[in-house]
Amino acid sequence: MISQTGETPDLRQPPLPVRALAGLLAAAAAIGVGSAVAAVVAPAASPLLAVGSALIDLAPTPVKTAAVRALGTDDKPVLVGSIALVVALLALVIGAVGWRHRRLALVGIGLIGLVGAVIAALQGGALAAVPSLISLVAGVALLSLITRPVARDTAATVTSPAADDGADGEPSATLRTGRRSLLVGLSAAAVLAAAGGATTVLVTRSRAAVAAARDRLGLPRPSSPAPPLPAGVQVPGDTPFTTSIADFYRVDIALTTPQVPVEGWKLRIDGMVDRPLELSYDELLALPMIERDITLTCVSNEVGGPYVGTARWLGVPFGEIIRRVGVQAGVDQVYSYSSDSGYTCSTPYRAVSDGRDAMIVVGMNGQVLPAKNGFPARMLVPGLFGFVSATKWLERLEFTTYASRTAYWTERGWATDAPILLQSRIDVPASLGTITRDKPVLAGVAWAQHRGIAAVEVQIDDGPWQQATLADDGGIDLWRQWYLRFDGPAGRHTAQVRAISKTGERQPQTRTKVFPRGATGWHQIQFTVE
Missing domain, CATH: 2.60.40.650 (Immunoglobulin-like)
Known part of the structure; x- marks a missing residue:
């Protein structure tokens, strides 16, 4: 549009705080929509969580160690919060320049969504990229609506101030349309952000209901119950000898606790075996069970640290699994796969076959194994640090060799064989x-x-x-x-x-x-x- 004087139109901009708020709301709405979609299809594919998981994978080992030492179990919330803060700052800048450099702003908010989509796809496949792609579309569409350019006629402004404000003090038609776009866009962004958050909360509550149903599943009686603990194992006033489920430490790479439904879950057992197995949850529970009191320790535990705890575990002994599948000669490791962001673990075969109480756990302290501790099943091998023995959210066991497979933490420089230290x-x-x-x-x-x-x-x-x-x-x-x-x-x-x-x-x-x-x-x- 060219003014009556032939000059380039003067594009009206809202005040800086409004422009910055527009960018922030557009980004919040985009993330809210993407998170809501992810909550339904794959919680780990949420844009913020996908980026967070990638940062965990890419972070140098000293950085990860320092984070655990400084922040403990708060390391993951701090990471996600930091990512959200960076996105918020970028969104504020994008909004601030959005009217004067509109294409640049649209490209900027699109790139934020594209980064999340690429990272999610690399980690979880094409389907995992969908929430971030939806975030990208929502963010660009909203910012495009909010920053839609509106020209004012400079000649009319000079010759007749009323032409800009309306003869009766009302805005002109052109300016009224621009303000309406801004208000509609801001309102839509706010509504979408709130709706996305509400959907995420509702789905989370639904998953909590699923967890409650899981807790009602019940457990079989062990064929080999735990022997009673001596009466004097507890020193009065000292740390509780048996750690409660609520207080039991949790260290893993999952930014959100995997919620694995029993329906459709299978534990695949294969590799160098004569008779590969695939067990449903009910079939796993039908196998002979042992119950034992065992202390676990995380390798991330500093001297005097809190990442050690004792519980009463119920599970299928590895000896039973080995007997059923027929392990072939040459096997030197059990390579386990988790639902946790592609996590894998290498366990020495000798440690699960030498008679110690190594097991596939389904129960903890008399309860169905909680989600945060690895439901529906996890590994436990006494005497080894958890990163080489205690895979949570277990989905596959492969009997193989160290020459054939390298686990998640071994690839990052940690020890291959890690007995717990005195x-x-x-x-x-x-x-x-x-x-x-x-x-x-x-x-x-x-x-x-x-x-x-x-x-x-x-x-x-x-x-x-x-x-x-x-x-x-x-x-x-x-x-x-x-x-x-x-x-x-x-x-x-x-x-x-x-x-x-x-x-x-x-x-x-x-x-x-x-x-x-x-x-x-x-x-x-x-x-x-x-």
Whole structure:
């Protein structure tokens, strides 16, 4: 459109805050729509989660280790929140320039969706890209509507101010159309963003209902129940010997907990075997079960860290699986596949075939295995760190060789074979905590799964090492509690602890990082005696 004076039209822009808000709402609506679609078809394909999963895969090992150490189990929410913040900042900039550089702004918001689609497709296939592609279309369409250019006639403005504002103070037809586009676009973006969020919440609640139905499935009775724990395994006031499901640690690469329906789920068992198997959930439950108390530990656990816990597990012993499939000569690893973003794991074959209580778990602490802990089935192999033994959301077991398959973490430089290291920890008092004259006790736990704990020693300040009193022994696959009475003077003190395994191994003093095979060193705290 050319004005009456022959000049290029003057394009009217809303104020900067409105322009920035327009970009933010368009991006929020796009992500909301994409997340709603993903919630229905594949939660992990949500645009933010797809990008987050890619960042986890691409992040150098030191970065991942530092994140777990600094943030603990909050690392994933912080990652997703950071991605959302970056997208929000980009959206604000896109909105700010959207009227003056409209094509650039549309390309910018389209690229955000395209990045998510490409990443999702690379991780989960073409179908996984659909939510991000829908986000792309929604974002471009909304921003295009909001920033639709509207020209004002500069000659009319000069000769007659009323021509711009209307003879009766109302906007002209042209300007009224522009404002209507802006208001309609902003309203549509806000509604879509809210609707997307509401749909995601509703689907999440529906999945929670599915989880509740899962909990009502029930469990078979074990053919080999867990032997009763000795009465004295628990030191009064110390960490609970059996960890509750709510408090049991969780470390994995999943940004959203996989919700695997029982209907249609199959556990495929193949590779170098004579008789490949494919088991439904009911068929898995029909196999002979064992029940055992076992302590698990994550390789990401720093000295004195929280990523260790004990539960009562119910599952099918690996010996039963091996007997049924007929493992061929030459197998040296069990290669397991998870529903968790393509996660794979290498477990030494000898560790599942040497008679230890290695199992495919379906129950935990008397309940159906919770989703966060790996439902419908997970692996458990006593004595090995979880990243080489404890695949959650299990979907396939392949009996093969290390020469044929390399697992997720091994590809990233972690150890191939990772037995749990001898460790001990002071839990009472907490670091910088206080003990009183009426309860002058230090206490904690020590573990060396599949070897057992023979002794624990504590040093106060620079004094001699003192033998701690051990609680009753629950077995070599369990941690062991200890305590030491301290009658020293009031004031600030330092304590450190070390353990000795039943095989005669002494816990090393030298501090090492968790990468590539687990942390070593003595746990030390400061405390005050009142």
